[in-house]
């Protein structure tokens with residue numbers, strides 16, 4: 001067993017989080033600090049995506065959600081946006097085999113209609129092809145914003161109320177959660193953000209109400225299977241109290 005597998009088996013021996021979200025930050029600074037174009041950081045970051053996804057699958061996570069491109073990222077310089085879109089297309093074409101061979105279900109959340117056709121087409125094709133896979137659900141947050149998602153959900157619910165299909169009393173936590181793009185995903189247990197920034201940047205606002213947060217100083221291109229397993233081991237030392245007291249939890253034997 002190599003060192004990574006050793007770490008992963010330690011994670012598996014304890015309670016594994018169901019759903020981990022990652023804010024993959026620091027590609028640009030990683031490249032700039034090496035005198036490279038920012039796009040090289042994004043390219044290297046896609047290797048981290050591959051490694052961390054493999055690790056998540058080996059560990060047995062149910063869901064992994066990766067923040068790859070935010071609604072706000074459209075305002076970056078056009079050549080960086082275009083480079084990121086090209087990389088996404090490349091990723092979707094290159095990873096097809098690995099996704100299918102490993103029973104991964106590819107999912108996507110965000111304002112997907114804003115994506116260029118050359119990304120949207122391979123994305124839709126792989127989502128359809130992998131829809132029946134039973135393994136890890138890998139969700140790419142693309143052109144994603146938590147506020148944008150809430151606005152879209154509120155609109156959908158309001159339309160149902162206006163048409164009489166839904167009464168005000170039927171608006172519950174469940175109906176709100178069901179109106180979001182993440183309606184078929186479990187709540188997020190852990191959010192990891194690489195590269196030192198300690199903010200949510202519009203990622204999964206509703207779904208992270210009771211998440212644990214782990215901020216790593218490591219830039220995303222250097223965040224690999226080892227760093228991922230270490231983050232999960234750290235998460236497993238946390239006591240999630242959900243409003244209760246520590247004594248109540250111990251009495252309940254959790």
Ligand code: IPE
Nearest residue numbers: 024025026027028029030068
């Ligand atoms: C994350 O890296 C990738 C995207 C937001 C698309 P950044 O590009 O934000 O890298 P930094 O934060 O500028 O270093």
Ligand code: IPE
Nearest residue numbers: 023024025067068069070201
């Ligand atoms: C958040 O990173 C979005 C992604 C990782 C895709 P940013 O680098 O865009 O976030 P801010 O602007 O620093 O908050």
Ligand code: MG
Nearest residue numbers: 025026027028
């Ligand atoms: Mg950034």
